[in-house]
Amino acid sequence: MSGLTMPPSDKATLARRAEIVADMRSIVPGEGVVDAERGMRVFESDGLTAYRQLPMVVVLPETTAQVARILKYCSDRNIKVVPRGSGTSLSGGALPLEDAVLLVMSRFSRILDIDYPNRVVVAQPGVTNLGISIAVEQDGFYYAPDPSSQIACSIGGNVAENSGGVHCLKYGLTANNVLGIEMVLMNGEIVRLGGKHLDAEGYDLLGVMTGSEGLLGVVTEVTVRILKKPDMARALLVGFPSSEQGGQCVADIIAAGIIPGGMEMMDRPAIHAAEAFVQAGYPLDVEALLIVELDGCGAELDHLIGRVEEIALKNGSVTCRISQSEEERLNFWLGRKAAFPAVGRISPDYYCMDGTIPRKELPRVLHGMRQLSEEYGLRVANVFHAGDGNLHPLILYDANIPGELDKAEAFGADILRLCVKVGGVLTGEHGVGVEKRDLMGEMFNQTDLDQQMRVKCAFDPGHLLNPGKVFPQLRRCAELGRMHIHRGRMPFPDIPRF
């Protein structure tokens, strides 16, 4: 679509396609290799459905040894590989390439170990995020990061994207909840990082792998931390006449030393769309609706609910409801959780953005967005992880109107530029992928990007793993390795020498 340039196809590889497919079949016997167009069609795009591309061949390995053989084979023959989990990426991270093997990890679907004394679960990467929580639910445990796609998204994909969710402020992102991985490098080497112990040794390769969007290695096993479920959770549903007041309320809650389990805000268009869709009982005459959820023991909740209510009133809340039952609490969430489909109901298409901003900049960013909305002639609804500043503007458009998708994308890019301008970032949890790739220059200069690409060179010097994602312009590792030495005088010539 709109002007996206992907790495040029390698004609030599495409010419050998039949041979490559046969070799893949010898590595992964049975039904693990798909080369018919009909079978490959389901893999042509991920959650960013505007981009589509059939891969050269789809391979679904079942063992780490197979993954290692596939990568070694491709590495030796200069064949590109695109890894894919469940394909829920919203940034095109798993978008296939015409001349690449699409490596689908969905058959790695087993939980290998549930270890309560150490409170960890060891899972294969194709296990869904929710699947981990379900496996330990009967014993009162859960896995904390909960991206909204948790029913479908895989834990391997979560590692690749450093996925978040509504509970990040209190319980952290994927990076804070993964203790170890096994992965295969592009050259076929198998490497284990961390394990059941808390600190991994040596360089924090686990840290750089988490959120690397499938460009550094293919994860074949994941060890995650699980937590005991809190005794209970209660929520407040608070309406404000302005987003400024809502934003100040959030700041004051945190300044009072309270870290809620979840803290979500919706703007007027999002409130109206959600209420029309699920009738959660949201007030319709407010500009900002805040859900504050506290979790912990009953004594703590009784104590803190009163304090949050006080803070809300002080900030001019016009409605404030406190959940009196589990049913009521879930009802508060109903509209927020249905916000995306609700917006989908009032518009033929919507484009979900994902910037993060310092919380205090919310009113300024919302104001800027309203201005942009008028300029572009497109509506926008906002849901906001208020606790951690992660903003999801939903741009409403109609793909059947020529040019409207391009307009929505340009509007989205302007919103992200605004996020960066106020001290925020391009993406909070959806990843760069292909979607925000060409905006990386808004946040990083060439030196910053070159150093990131050099990390890539340490893992995959041939740029064969998921090329065309994250970096706006690929530079050869040999070129990146060249040194520009500033021959010069010794600095601080007046300092003591001995």
Next chain:
Amino acid sequence: MTIFTPSSSEEVLSAVQWALSAEEPLEILGHGSKRGIGRPVQAAHTLDLSGVSGVTLYEPEELVLSAKAGTPVAEIEKLLDDNRQQLAFEPMDHGPLFGKEPGRGTIGGVLAANISGPRRIKAGAARDHILGIHAVSGRGEAFKSGGRVVKNVTGYDLSKTMAGSWGTLAVVTDLTFKVLPAAETETTLVLHNLTDDQAANVMAHAMGSSAEVSGAAHLPVLVSGKVAGGTLSGQAATVLRMEGVAPSVAWRIAHLKDLLKAAGEMQEIGAEGSRALWRDIRDCAPFAGGKKPVWRVSMAPSQGHRMIDALRREAGVNAFYDWQGGLIWLEMAAGPEAVALRAMIRRFGGGHATLIRAGEPERASLDVFEPQPPALAALSARLKAEFDPKGILNPGRMSSVPAI
């Protein structure tokens, strides 16, 4: 021999550029409070960052603080404390262990060594709280990574890459950390006279409850008298910390007492005593000031005491456990016994051992950090080469081969 004492990130950049052009390695230092850790650095020149100092941004309501690398941790903790906030990962103070004054150490050193403390088990380490950095690579280039917000997946997380790199990849000049509210109060529950095995069970039980335990340590009888002013001496002490608002702490203590009632007599330590106790555990006070080799071992919590039990049959060791048993502080009666210890760790499910305190000859001849399998070691070496191709930053600090 030159000591560079820059006062700005620009001056850091020019010092590194000079070192690169002259191919003269640099030892990167803050206060030098952790200089005794790692292999002795083979560098004629020193880059002293203690003059690149000062908090540059602190917004309590945004839970964010930025500081230059040489800013004293003590200054940051004081500022946070004045605002009832904290670095939740509870960074250890290495001074006492090395027989030096407490309260030294810079925020840059905290990241470079990926420091944490007892709350690691609940809140993570420095690497879990770093949001962004500015740094100068061994290529003599200034770069940045991350930002000032918690949720950020824009590009590779090079901030985390700096964590635990001991100054061998880049010289970090500016850091932004997530900060969190400090608990209003805390109470510690003490269980007496448990064996290591019983203590491991009790700690696993407590950590697996909804009581939100923020510290779980076991002090065998040989070390229990060396913390909290000797108030726990005479018998083994298993200690469990609860933090939060007062009604919540009281409720959770009662809940935990009920849960663990089969484990015998229990005692509560109030906020002030609890703080002193956990400071001692954090700073490895039981082995403070001595000369014997001290290891820091990280393992699966349930395996720590089993490994120690087996090791005791081969070497004279004195040990205590933090992180529910997953962090073992180990003082050796005689030599470091690196090979025996590491073989034992592998036998009990793996993990790693770092030689924290030892004489220079031992640190020069032994693997201070856990040796890695060949593929991982090669990957680490390639990463090092991408940041510091000429090997001018802290050469040899982490490994003798290949110059990491």
